[in-house]
Amino acid sequence: MTEIFGKPLPVIMGQLLIGLINGSFYALLSLGLAVIFGLLNIINFTHGAQYMMGAFAAYFLLNKLGLNYWWALALAPLAVGASGVVIERLMLSRLYKLDHLYGLLLTFGIALVIQGGFRHEFGSAGLPYSIPAQLEGGQNLGFMFLPNYRAWVIFASLVVCLGTWFVIERTKLGAYLRAATENPAMVQAFGINVPRMITLTYGFGVALAGLAGVMAAPIYQVNPLMGADTIIVVFAVVVIGGMGSIMGAVVTGFGLGVIEGLTKVFYPEASNTVIFVIMAIVLMIRPQGLFGSR
Amino acid sequence: MTFKRKLISTAAMLALSAGAAHAQISGNVVRIGVLNDQSGTYADLAGPGSTLAAKMAVEDFMAKDKSLKVEVVFADHQNKPDVGSQIARKWFDSDGVDVIVDVPTSSVALAVNQIAKEKGKALIVSTGASSDLTGKACTPNTIHWTYDTWQLANGTGSAIVKTGGSTWFFLTADYAFGHALERDTEAVVTKSGGKVLGKVRHPFPSSDFSSFLLQAQASKAKIIGLANAGADTTNAIKQAAEFGIVKGGQNLAGLLVFLTDVHALGLEKAQGLIFTESFYWDLNEQTRAWSKRYGAQHGGKMPSMGQAGVYSGVLHYLKAVAALKSDDGTKVIAKMKEMPTDDPLFGKGKIRADGRKIHDSYLFEVKKPSESKGPWDYYKVRATVPAEQAFRPMVEGGCPLAK
Numbered sequence: 049m050t051e052i053f054g055k056p057l058p059v060i061m062g063q064l065l066i067g068l069i070n071g072s073f074y075a076l077l078s079l080g081l082a083v084i085f086g087l088l089n090i091i092n093f094t095h096g097a098q099y100m101m102g103a104f105a106a107y108f109l110l111n112k113l114g115l116n117y118w119w120a121l122a123l124a125p126l127a128v129g130a131s132g133v134v135i136e137r138l139m140l141s142r143l144y145k146l147d148h149l150y151g152l153l154l155t156f157g158i159a160l161v162i163q164g165g166f167r168h169e170f171g172s173a174g175l176p177y178s179i180p181a182q183l184e185g186g187q188n189l190g191f192m193f194l195p196n197y198r199a200w201v202i203f204a205s206l207v208v209c210l211g212t213w214f215v216i217e218r219t220k221l222g223a224y225l226r227a228a229t230e231n232p233a234m235v236q237a238f239g240i241n242v243p244r245m246i247t248l249t250y251g252f253g254v255a256l257a258g259l260a261g262v263m264a265a266p267i268y269q270v271n272p273l274m275g276a277d278t279i280i281v282v283f284a285v286v287v288i289g290g291m292g293s294i295m296g297a298v299v300t301g302f303g304l305g306v307i308e309g310l311t312k313v314f315y316p317e318a319s320n321t322v323i324f325v326i327m328a329i330v331l332m333i334r335p336q337g338l339f340g341s342r
Numbered sequence: 343m344t345f346k347r348k349l350i351s352t353a354a355m356l357a358l359s360a361g362a363a364h365a366q367i368s369g370n371v372v373r374i375g376v377l378n379d380q381s382g383t384y385a386d387l388a389g390p391g392s393t394l395a396a397k398m399a400v401e402d403f404m405a406k407d408k409s410l411k412v413e414v415v416f417a418d419h420q421n422k423p424d425v426g427s428q429i430a431r432k433w434f435d436s437d438g439v440d441v442i443v444d445v446p447t448s449s450v451a452l453a454v455n456q457i458a459k460e461k462g463k464a465l466i467v468s469t470g471a472s473s474d475l476t477g478k479a480c481t482p483n484t485i486h487w488t489y490d491t492w493q494l495a496n497g498t499g500s501a502i503v504k505t506g507g508s509t510w511f512f513l514t515a516d517y518a519f520g521h522a523l524e525r526d527t528e529a530v531v532t533k534s535g536g537k538v539l540g541k542v543r544h545p546f547p548s549s550d551f552s553s554f555l556l557q558a559q560a561s562k563a564k565i566i567g568l569a570n571a572g573a574d575t576t577n578a579i580k581q582a583a584e585f586g587i588v589k590g591g592q593n594l595a596g597l598l599v600f601l602t603d604v605h606a607l608g609l610e611k612a613q614g615l616i617f618t619e620s621f622y623w624d625l626n627e628q629t630r631a632w633s634k635r636y637g638a639q640h641g642g643k644m645p646s647m648g649q650a651g652v653y654s655g656v657l658h659y660l661k662a663v664a665a666l667k668s669d670d671g672t673k674v675i676a677k678m679k680e681m682p683t684d685d686p687l688f689g690k691g692k693i694r695a696d697g698r699k700i701h702d703s704y705l706f707e708v709k710k711p712s713e714s715k716g717p718w719d720y721y722k723v724r725a726t727v728p729a730e731q732a733f734r735p736m737v738e739g740g741c742p743l744a745k
Binding site: 056058059062063066067069070167171172174175176178179185186192193195197198267268269271273274277278309312313316317319320 | 385548549557590
């Protein structure tokens with residue numbers, strides 16, 4: 049059997065694929081953060097809580113309304129996005145003129161309140177959510193058994209990431225958005241409702257978190273703390289990729305997932321820290337991040 | 343005149359001595375500190391439910407004996423030894439806490455174990471697991487109440503090897519508890535003629551086990567032993583199903599599974615799991631009655647064995663304090679070891695010199711969804727291990743108190 053650094057090749061191939069799956073979640077979440085930071089200049093610490101809300105929304109849709117996973121995929125992001133719109137209108141919109149720090153503190157506080165509320169209501173052990181029947185089972189790839197659902201996660205996440213990148217970088221709507229962040233007054237003068245556009249952008253970024261939450265529900269438990277555990281890593285991903293860079297967020301998301309996966313083969317104990325080590329190195333060598341321009 | 347003076351002085355002496363007897367209870371209040379994970383991975387299996395169990399014990403004790411004034415306080419150690427140590431020191435030094443109970447997360451329990459000894463206070467560990475608490479780390483101030491890693495390993499490990507699970511791969515939480523559970527289980531597996539093919543240690547806590555499960559799969563071991571707990575165990579079981587591990591012919595052994603974990607997994611995923619516990623709410627009339635009372639105050643949830651152990655431990659502690667008329671930590675623990683234990687949840691039992699509380703242990707199997715008659719009807723008893731055989735013999739533990 050072929051070996052690399054004393055590990056059989058099939059094991060490494062398997063871990064690479066697993067890394068891609070985890071990377072899909074990092075990419076989806078950091079994409080939302082990057083969109084929000086790029087266009088609103090808000091560091092959205094509520095993102096983890098909103099990811100968790102997406103998973104809970106899926107759970108409620110199934111258990112209270114009897115709507116299955118596919119409905120949840122469409123409805124949960126809408127619901128979470130709508131809650132984001134409310135937060136933006138009522139609170140965040142008052143902070144744009146102030147330092148970043150205020151937005152960070154506010155969103156962090158909101159995250160704690162939401163998480164605390166869910167924990168109080170549902171406990172911390174988590175609620176079960178099953179994989180949709182259509183995606184049960186898996187394929188034997190020879191070197192590993194790939195569950196269908198995980199393959200679906202990679203596929204869906206790639207489509208969403210590339211679609212978002214395309215809309216923002218290659219369409220007229222995206223051009224308005226980018227222009228509005230450079231010079232809101234000028235864009236407003238052209239007859240475009242900039243505050244509404246910003247509100248919807250925040251709603252969209254948050255909806256992405258909700259979507260990631262729905263996709264995570266069948267794999268991990270629906271758990272009030274699922275976001276708090278993930279969000280720290282995702283922030284590291286965003287910092288490494290460069291704050292506000294959309295392509296950077298997607299590429300580093302997938303890339304770091306793979307690196308983390310490989311760490312789990314060679315030195316599992318370090319798999320929690322490897323991303324932060326990389327972050328520290330990147331910050332020393334290239335403080336603006338790998339894909340950042342400033 | 344002299345007679346009167348004599349009378350007064352006698353009265354004064356009596357009053358003084360009565361006062362002195364009272365002063366044996368520090369601050370005139372017996373303060374019980376429930377120290378556990380109130381909000382994280384282990385919050386459902388211990389957490390606020392343990393605080394409730396402690397309060398119920400106080401209530402039940404007071405119903406029969408009103409001589410003591412008792413207070414229950416609680417705090418969140420966040421599964422971090424430094425946070426737990428800080429709380430324990432503050433409780434003992436300035437807040438007048440006389441006994442700390444529960445303490446899940448072995449790394450925290452071992453740290454508080456040392457502090458209790460240093461300060462001459464009492465510690466009753468219920469949800470903490472490491473068998474070192476009554477082994478090389480034993481102290482005259484600690485009682486290990488509910489279960490330990492040796493008991494789990496012995497109960498589950500030997501049962502599985504006997505039914506053909508001869509080769510093992512361990513998935514171990516990378517801290518004191520996981521290491522102890524892995525060590526104790528490995529010893530049992532090897533002793534029963536099995537073989538350990540490999541192990542991987544995962545960070546605590548983890549949410550994604552896929553890559554560790556792949557390594558377990560590649561090992562081709564018949565049994566994948568989960569030396570972890572709480573959400574780590576349930577996530578690992580859930581993801582193992584997804585990767586077709588059980589369908590591929592390998593079996594999972596949950597080495598520490600709590601009722602709350604089975605509840606979180608759902609019967610569909612948990613059915614057939616075999617594991618060891620010291621308590622189940624549906625064992626007999628008394629456990630059912632108590633658990634019903636507990637559930638009524640806890641959103642209908644049934645108690646885990648850790649929570650039941652907190653009740654039983656606190657009840658026995660208060661009996662010892664009342665008998666001794668003192669809450670001096672070292673003396674109360676000695677008294678607790680002297681007195682036989684008896685409560686509705688664990689029945690009659692005793693505490694050994696090394697601090698190990700002895701009672702029956704059960705090998706449970708999770709019911710199929712079709713066998714379950716209602717909410718929380720999850721276990722059937724496969725075997726009962728009598729108290730004398732359930733725990734590690736004292737001589738093997740290496741505890742100096744055992745000699």
